[in-house]
Amino acid sequence: MNNNVIYGINGPVVTVKDTDSFEMMEMVHVGEQNLVGEVIGITDRLTTIQVYEETTGLKPGDPVTGTGAPMNVLLGPGIIDNIFDGIERPLKAIEEQSGAFISRGASVSSLDTERYWAVTMKVAVGDRLEGGQIYATLPETPIIEHRLMLHPDLSGVVREVKPDGEYKIFDTIAVIEDDFGERHELQLCQQWPIRTARPVKQRLTPSIPLITGQRVMDTFFPIAKGGTAAIPGGFGTGKTMNQHQLAKWCDADIIIYVGCGERGNEMSQVLDEFSELIDPKSNRPMTDRTVLIANTSNMPVAAREASIYTGITLAEYYRDMGYHVAMMADSTSRWAEALREISGRLEEMPAEEGFPAYLPSRLAEFYERGGRAEVLSGGEGSVSLIGAVSPQGSDFSEPVTQNTKRFTRVFWALDKSLAYARHYPAINWINSYSEYFNDLDPWFKKNLGEEFVEYRNRTSALLQEENSLMEIVKLIGSDVLPDNQKLVIETARVIRVGLLQQNAFHAEDTYVPLEKQKLMMKVILHLHAKAKEVVAREIPISKVIELGLFDKLTKMKYDIPNNRLDMFDDYLAEIDEKLGALLQ
Missing domain, CATH: 3.40.50.300 (P-loop containing nucleotide triphosphate hydrolases)
Incomplete structure (x- = not known):
């Protein structure tokens, strides 16, 4: 007879009175339908449980049963290409069992227990295994190899090994003996409490x-x-x-x-x-x-x-x-x-x-x-x-x-x-x-050249400068700005529209390799530097804008395919030619 029964219910929070059967963070089953819950508070009088399912229909006096383990998930092959709810219940399997809506207390194994996996063993009898080491592998999907690892808290000597072949997730494929002489069966899966971080070396x-x-x-x-x-x-x-x-x-x-x-x-x-x-x-x-x-x-x-x-x-x-x-x-x-x-x-x-x-x-x-x-x-x-x-x-x-x-x-x-x-x-x-700049810049310099970081810094500085200038423009309009400041605003527009804006639905623009990102900055900064020379000669900026180069650069993200980066050389040559003509 279970003496642990519901005393009070407040939405997803359920209390049990006068019990010392449960531990903090223990996973429990609540009510006749075995709803999943977790102990979140214990006093000498009341144990408080949060229930991870709809509590409609629960009533005082319904049983509460402990599992003796914390809230955990099943880890093994079959996780990838799956859809779970918040407590690792597979939604596809639940749909087959109970239709479009999850029925309360639906007890479906997180992973498919009937599916066979092609296991390749990586250990032999007599090998010593430490926690976290791999004892077998299997293809989980065509591109992901699932590596079966010894539970981090275990270590010992391998005493039995099954041959390579097809196994279900709860089949025993090896047995190890720990330092205390206790034997542990190794399966294709393990459990882990969700609130505990897994250890690393x-x-x-x-x-x-x-x-x-x-x-x-x-x-x-x-x-x-x-x-x-x-x-x-x-x-x-x-x-x-x-x-x-x-x-x-x-x-x-x-x-x-x-x-x-x-x-x-x-x-x-x-x-x-x-x-x-x-x-x-x-x-x-x-x-x-x-x-x-x-x-x-x-x-x-x-x-x-x-x-x-x-x-x-x-x-x-x-x-x-x-x-x-x-x-x-x-x-x-x-x-x-x-x-x-x-x-x-x-x-x-x-x-x-x-x-x-x-x-x-x-x-x-x-x-x-x-x-x-x-x-x-x-x-x-x-x-x-x-x-x-x-x-x-x-x-x-x-x-x-x-x-x-x-x-x-x-x-x-x-x-x-x-x-x-x-x-x-x-x-x-x-x-x-x-x-992350300090951590990542050495990588960028090594793989993309010193100039990548320099281009980024110069481009960012132009955007910052434009931000300051726009405060003035809002107050008194852009006509009063000198040409070199108008040039900053014009270049920053190209950076914003041509570089920062990206079209997720365009085949060439949805993903852009780093090399192309670098060359886009290079071309924009080259245009800015050349135009600056022209403006310094007191040639009106309107003459530079009339050439259409700024507008052309806003579209280069579409016009230059990701596999034709040589086309940037044509852009650089065109900038030199057209602005060079103005300087003569």
Whole structure:
């Protein structure tokens, strides 16, 4: 007879009275339908549980059963090319069982237990295995090799090894004996608590860029592999669109996309797009290296809070195999709102704008799990974290944006006025920043030449100068400016329209290699330098503008294909010829 029964219910928060059966953070099953929950508070009188499913229909007196383990996820082959909810339940399998809507207490294994995998063993009897080392491999998708790793807390000598062949995820394929003489069966999967970071051998400095093919990100505000970035922006500024572009084009091996509290139609658009997309690196469907965690706004609020941790745990698992993983969290504001709602139900003392006082530490906990590292299996892997933030009314001074700023090193500030002017990506080049320049510039100099960094600095300086001049123009108009300042405004327009603005739907412009980004800056700066010579001779700037070179450069992103970079030489020659004629 189970004496642990529900005492009170307040939305997703359930209490049990007078029990010492549960541990803090233990995973429990609530009610007759075995709803998944987690213990979040214990006093001598009450145990508080947050339930990750809809609590409608629960009543006092319903049973609560402990599992004796923390909230965890199943890690093994079959994660990639799957769609999960916030607590790693596979949505496709649930749909087959219960239709379009998730039935409460749906108990479906996270991974397909009946599927066979072609396993290749990597160890022999008598080998010694340390935690995190690889004992077998199998092809998870045509482009991702799944490496089965010993649980980080285990080590010992291999006593039995099965032959290579077809196995299900719960089949035993090897047995090891630890230093205490205890035998452990090794399967194709392992469990891991979602709130515990997986260990690494050594953290490495973030010295390699995550190349995205988006000019404003790669050139002006780069992020490192293993870096952390925030994309804050109000409604309609393109947060989700930017994350889609990053997911499609960034040079990570594996993408984990967490839709946390977003609209259902947005998530279905992601699913449709990703299933149709062909990965440019492998010419295979994008889903072959993508995991989607869909936790839409109509799903239970507590599962939103778990979805971020589920996503980062899956990311760390693939990092430990030696892959570079990029995780998109869209959006951390909805996650913070879930924290606020549960905190309110628990009657905790609210801090700024009603968010709980522990909001900063939870955000820090999440972003700290990113990074590039030497992993236990011997290789190198990374988890890059890119979190969207949705401040109400585009107010960047609200708590979630401000606290996220403290823990991320790249800030891609989306601007409402740019988005409404159809300038995409709507990243404001004045308010955004990257703190990775010192770490990444040696890489840029080595791979793209010293001049890449010089071009970026000169281009940024022109944008800053234009920003100052526009204050004067707003007050007294542009006619009173001298020609050399008019030239700055004209060049900055080319930088804004020709370089920073990018068309995600144009075949040549959706992804731009770094070499082309460098040459685009080179041509724009060359035109500026030559035009400056002309203006210094007191030739009116109107004569320079009449040549049509500025307008031509705004279109070079479309006119020069990514595989015809030699065409930039023609542009440079044309600039020299036409402006040279003015100087004669």
